[in-house]
Amino acid sequence: MKRKWYDYLWILSLAYLILGFFNILFAWLGLLCFFLPLAISISRGNKGYCNRYCGRGQLFGLLGGRFGLSRKRDIPGWMKSSAFRYGFLTFFFAMFFLMLWNTYLVFAGASGLKQVVTLLWTFKLPWHWAYHGTLLHPGVAQFAFGFYSVMLTSTVLGLFTMVLYKPRSWCVYCPMGTMTQLICKAKERSAASRGKNEKAPL
Amino acid sequence: MQKKNRVFRRAVVDGSHCVACGCCVKVCPLGAIEIYRGVRAAVNAERCVGCGRCAVECPASVIEIREAAE
Numbered sequence: 307m308k309r310k311w312y313d314y315l316w317i318l319s320l321a322y323l324i325l326g327f328f329n330i331l332f333a334w335l336g337l338l339c340f341f342l343p344l345a346i347s348i349s350r351g352n353k354g355y356c357n358r359y360c361g362r363g364q365l366f367g368l369l370g371g372r373f374g375l376s377r378k379r380d381i382p383g384w385m386k387s388s389a390f391r392y393g394f395l396t397f398f399f400a401m402f403f404l405m406l407w408n409t410y411l412v413f414a415g416a417s418g419l420k421q422v423v424t425l426l427w428t429f430k431l432p433w434h435w436a437y438h439g440t441l442l443h444p445g446v447a448q449f450a451f452g453f454y455s456v457m458l459t460s461t462v463l464g465l466f467t468m469v470l471y472k473p474r475s476w477c478v479y480c481p482m483g484t485m486t487q488l489i490c491k492a493k494e495r496s497a498a499s500r501g502k503n504e505k506a507p508l
Numbered sequence: 509m510q511k512k513n514r515v516f517r518r519a520v521v522d523g524s525h526c527v528a529c530g531c532c533v534k535v536c537p538l539g540a541i542e543i544y545r546g547v548r549a550a551v552n553a554e555r556c557v558g559c560g561r562c563a564v565e566c567p568a569s570v571i572e573i574r575e576a577a578e
Contacts, residue, residue, distance in 0.1 A: 353546035357530030367531070380569040386525050474567040477529035487528050490546030497545075 312358050316368055319361030323461060326423075326454045330436040330447060333454035340482065347486035351493040356483050363474050366464055370473025381471040381478055391484045398460075398481040401427050405452035413445030420448070424455040425462065515575050517558025522570040523548040532562035532571060 325332035339362070343355035356363065370376030384390055411417040421434040433451065440447055464476030477483055519532075519541065526548035532541045533549070540555035541562055549562075549571070563571040 347546060351545055353528045353530065353543060356528065357533060357543055363529065363531075378564075381567065386527070386568045386570070391527075472565070472567040472569070474529060474531055474565075476567075477531070478527050478568045483527055483529060487546060490528070494545045494547050 310358075313364065315359055315361035316364035317361070319365050322361075323458070326458070327436055329438065330421075330433065330450045330454055331440060333450040333457065334446075336453055336457050339457075343482045343486045344489070347489040347493075351490055351497075353483070353486050353490060356477065356480075356486065360477075362461065362464065363477055366468045366474050366476055369465075370468045376468050376473045377470060378473070379471050381467070381475050385467075385471075385475075386478050391479050394479050395481045395484045402456060405456065406449075409445055409449040409452055412448040413443060419444040419451075421451065423451060423458060426459050517560075517573050518553060518556045518576050519551045519558060519560070519562050520572050520574045521549045521551060522572070525568055525570045527568050529567060531565045531567060535561045535565045537561065 322332065322335060325335075339360075342359070343353075346352065346354045370378070408417070408420075412419055421432070421437050422430040423433040424430050433454075437447055437451075460476070460480075464480075467475040467479075521541075528543050528546050528548055530543050530549075533543060537559065538555050538557065540552045540557075541549055542552070544550040558573050560573045563569075563573055
């Protein structure tokens with residue numbers, strides 16, 4: 307099949323992870339991975355981001371598929387259950403808001419900048435080499451450290467399930483994917499109730 | 509004379525567990541599967557030949573190849 311420009315977005319995802327090792331402020335770019343999927347699902351009512359543009363999914367597909375770093379087994383039933391997917395989404399958001407709170411504390415001057423990347427919400431990795439000061443408030447850097455922690459943690463989780471199960475098993479419990487699907491479901495339901503629904507395929 | 513009881517193979521999606529990631533769409537050689545409104549994958553039964561590439565790719569393993577007599 308002919309490749310399109312968006313089939314190469316995995317390069318950006320990889321570059322994002324690497325850039326975070328050199329300058330943590332690049333972590334701000336990761337907000338695109340948060341707002342684009344939401345914007346697409348809200349405005350167009352589809353999962354165009356997951357389906358086409360998600361560089362992380364492509365990266366897992368490439369590593370697990372072409373590079374053969376995946377056992378390609380079926381994901382366990384509980385991991386694709388709604389309970390786990392919504393539970394993980396909730397947990398992920400709770401951690402995200404905790405990170406935002408810590409950022410707020412730095413902005414408010416109540417706590418100092420912590421130059422660490424927290425992996426799997428537990429392990430604090432020293433990351434001071436990626437911070438060279440900023441003209442802006444230290445809170446800006448605190449958010450970058452926090453956000454990069456979120457991105458690195460989810461990548462590590464994704465790599466872990468990529469090896470154990472199918473290459474893109476992260477997509478099954480990806481919080482953004484769950485959230486955009488919820489939005490799409492809500493939009494589909496409201497379209498159906500307005501009677502604008504075309505005949506739904508199987 | 510037409511053959512009777514010919515068995516066709518087709519992909520069948522368990523829509524309740526589909527995460528609509530679109531991995532199946534990317535691998536389908538015939539463009540026989542699409543993501544319906546970001547909710548679930550939907551197979552175009554007229555195009556699908558049941559090759560099974562989507563079933564192999566599906567990260568949630570919700571696609572099954574079933575035989576359907578036609």
